[in-house]
Amino acid sequence: LQAGSRVVLREIGHNIVGGSDPKDYAVELNATNFDAVLKDTPATYAIVEFFAHWCPACRNYKHHYENVAKLFNGPNAVHPGIVLMTRVDCALKINSKLCDKFSVSHYPMLFWGPPTKFFAGWSSNQAKSKLRVIDDGRTAERLLNWINKQIGSSYGLEDEKFENEHLSSNISDPGQIARAVYDVEEATATAFDIILEHKMIKSETRAPLIKFLQLLVAHHPSRRCRKGSAEVLVNFDDLCPLDMWSSDKHDVDTSNMIGVLRNFHICGKDVPRGYWMFCRGSKNDTRGFSCGLWVLMHSLSVRIEDGESQTAFTSICDFIHNFFICQECRQHFYEMCSSVKGPFTKARDFALWLWSAHNEVNERLMKEEASLKTGDPKFPKIIWPPKQLCPSCHHSRGPKDKGGSQIDWKRDEVFKFLISYYGNTLVSLYKEKGLLVGDGTTVILEDSSTNAVVVPVGAALAIALASCAFGALACYWRSQQKNRKYYHQLHSLKNI
Numbered sequence: 394l395q396a397g398s399r400v401v402l403r404e405i406g407h408n409i410v411g412g413s414d415p416k417d418y419a420v421e422l423n424a425t426n427f428d429a430v431l432k433d434t435p436a437t438y439a440i441v442e443f444f445a446h447w448c449p450a451c452r453n454y455k456h457h458y459e460n461v462a463k464l465f466n467g468p469n470a471v472h473p474g475i476v477l478m479t480r481v482d483c484a485l486k487i488n489s490k491l492c493d494k495f496s497v498s499h500y501p502m503l504f505w506g507p508p509t510k511f512f513a514g515w516s517s518n519q520a521k522s523k524l525r526v527i528d529d530g531r532t533a534e535r536l537l538n539w540i541n542k543q544i545g546s547s548y549g550l551e552d553e554k555f556e557n558e559h560l561s562s563n564i565s566d567p568g569q570i571a572r573a574v575y576d577v578e579e580a581t582a583t584a585f586d587i588i589l590e591h592k593m594i595k596s597e598t599r600a601p602l603i604k605f606l607q608l609l610v611a612h613h614p615s616r617r618c619r620k621g622s623a624e625v626l627v628n629f630d631d632l633c634p635l636d637m638w639s640s641d642k643h644d645v646d647t648s649n650m651i652g653v654l655r656n657f658h659i660c661g662k663d664v665p666r667g668y669w670m671f672c673r674g675s676k677n678d679t680r681g682f683s684c685g686l687w688v689l690m691h692s693l694s695v696r697i698e699d700g701e702s703q704t705a706f707t708s709i710c711d712f713i714h715n716f717f718i719c720q721e722c723r724q725h726f727y728e729m730c731s732s733v734k735g736p737f738t739k740a741r742d743f744a745l746w747l748w749s750a751h752n753e754v755n756e757r758l759m760k761e762e763a764s765l766k767t768g769d770p771k772f773p774k775i776i777w778p779p780k781q782l783c784p785s786c787h788h789s790r791g792p793k794d795k796g797g798s799q800i801d802w803k804r805d806e807v808f809k810f811l812i813s814y815y816g817n818t819l820v821s822l823y824k825e826k827g828l829l830v831g832d833g834t835t836v837i838l839e840d841s842s843t844n845a846v847v848v849p850v851g852a853a854l855a856i857a858l859a860s861c862a863f864g865a866l867a868c869y870w871r872s873q874q875k876n877r878k879y880y881h882q883l884h885s886l887k888n889i
C-alpha cells in the first residue's frame with residue numbers, strides 16, 4: 394500500500410494519476426490509497442474535497458478547486474510541498490465508508506488539516522479537533538483567501554505568472570529548515586545519480602565513496618537514505634567491481650551495471666522528486682543541488698560523535714573533492730580542507746569548522762555575485778546565521794559589526810544553534826516515524842508533525858544510530874544474500 398501511495402504522490406508531479414482527468418491537479422483519492430497518500434506526502438497541510446461525480450454543483454466547482462490546486466500540486470506548482478489538494482468521489486461504492494467516517498453532509502464538502510490527522514483515527518476527538526471544515530471556499534479566490542488566513546501567507550491565483558518570485562525568503566524563520574529534510578534527500582539522490590551518470594566510480598574513488606556511504610548509513614537525517622545507503626554499501630563489491638569501467642568491458646555490460654546500480658535508489662524509489670523545497674531558488678538555475686549538499690553536510694556534522702569527527706571531516710572533504718562536479722567549488726573546498734592543521738577530536742570543532750568554511754564561501758560569493766549579477770535576487774549570500782535568526786550567536790557590538798570575518802561570534806552559541814537547527818528542527822516535519830533497532834524491528838516514535846521532538850540529538854542519538862546502522866547492515870546483509878546469488882547466477886550465465 395505504501396509503495397502505491399508513493400507512486401500516486403509521484404504521479405501528482407506528472408499529472409497522470411489513474412482514473413482522474415490527466416489535466417487535473419487535485420489528486421483523486423479512494424478508500425484504498427487515502428491513508429497511505431496522506432501519510433507519505435511531504436506537504437504540511439492537506440485539503441480533501443468530498444464530492445459526487447453526478448452532482449452538478451460539484452462539476453461547476455471543479456474549475457475553482459483546480460485553479461487553487463495548480464498552485465500547490467504538480468511539477469510546475471508555484472508553491473510546492475505546502476498544501477496537498479485532493480478529492481474523494483463519494484458516489485463510488487468503494488468510498489462510501491470513508492465518506493461516512495467524515496460525516497459528509499453535503500457536496501462538495503472540504504476539510505482542512507495536517508495530512509496525518511486525516512488518517513490518524515478520524516474517530517478520535519484529538520484528531521478531529523485538528524481538522525476543519527472549510528466554510529468559505531465557494532470560489533477559487535475565497536478558497537485561497539481562506540488558506541492564506543490559515544497559514545499567514547499571501548498567495549495569489551496569478552502567482553504562476555511570476556514564476557518563483559513569490560517565494561518566501563524569510564531568513565529569520567528557523568522553522569523554514571524543517572522543509573529542508575526533503576532537500577537533503579533530493580541532494581543525496583541527485584549526487585548518486587551524477588556519480589553514475591558521469592561514471593565517477595573508479596579504482597581511486599571507490600574508497601572515498603565507501604567512507605561517505607558509511608557516514609550516510611549512520612547519520613543521514615532521513616531514514617530512507619540511511620536504508621538505501623546501507624543497501625548500496627552491503628552490495629558494493631558486486632555492484633561496483635574494480636574493473637567496472639575497464640576498456641575491455643563491452644558497452645552492454647557497462648550499461649547493464651548502471652541499470653543494476655540505478656535500481657538501488659539511495660533514498661527510496663520516489664526520490665529524487667524533481668523539485669526543491671527549502672532550497673528552491675527564485676530562478677530555475679539558482680540554489681537547488683548545491684544548497685541541498687551544504688544542508689546535508691551540516692546535518693551530518695551535528696549528528697556525529699567526538700570520536701568520529703576526524704573521519705567525518707575526511708569523508709566529507711574527499712567526497713566533495715572526488716564527486717562534486719563543480720570544478721571551482723571542489724578546488725576551493727579542498728584548499729580549505731587541506732589548510733586544517735591538527736586532526737579533529739571534537740564533533741563541536743568539526744561542526745564549527747564546516748560552518749566557518751561555508752561562511753568563507755559565502756563571503757567570496759557575496760562579492761562575485763554582486764559584480765556578475767549571477768546570484769539569486771531573493772536569496773542573496775549572507776554571513777550566516779544572521780542576527781534575526783540567532784541573536785545569541787552575535788556579541789552586540791553596534792555599528793562596527795559589519796559582518797564576515799569581522800563578526801564577533803559567540804562560538805558556543807553558534808554550535809548550540811547549529812545543533813538545534815540542523816538537528817531537531819530539520820527533522821521536525823519528517824514523516825518517517827519508524828526507526829530500525831538492532832534486531833530489525835521497528836520502533837514508532839512520536840508523531841513528528843506535532844512539533845514533538847522526533848529524534849534526540851547528541852551523543853545518545855549518535856550511539857543509537859550507530860547501533861541501528863549495525864543492525865540494519867546485518868539485516869540487509871541477510872536479505873541481500875538472495876539478490877547476490879541471483880546476480881552471480883546472472884553473471885555466470887552471461888559468461889557461458
Ligand SMILES: Cc1cc2nc3c(=O)[nH]c(=O)nc-3n(C[C@H](O)[C@H](O)[C@H](O)COP(=O)(O)OP(=O)(O)OC[C@H]3O[C@@H](n4cnc5c(N)ncnc54)[C@H](O)[C@@H]3O)c2cc1C
Binds near residue numbers: 672681684723725769
Ligand atoms: C562544498 C561546496 C563548495 C562550493 N564552492 C563554491 C564556489 O567556490 N563558487 C561558487 O560559485 N559556488 C560554490 N558553491 C555553491 C554555493 O556555495 C551555494 O551552494 C550556491 O550558490 C547556492 O546558494 P544558496 O543561496 O542556496 O545558499 P547555500 O550557500 O547553498 O546555503 C544553503 C543554506 O545553508 C544555510 N547556510 C548558509 N551559510 C551557512 C553556514 N555558514 N553554516 C551553516 N549553514 C549555512 C542557509 O540556510 C542557506 O540557505 C559551493 C557549494 C558547495 C556544496
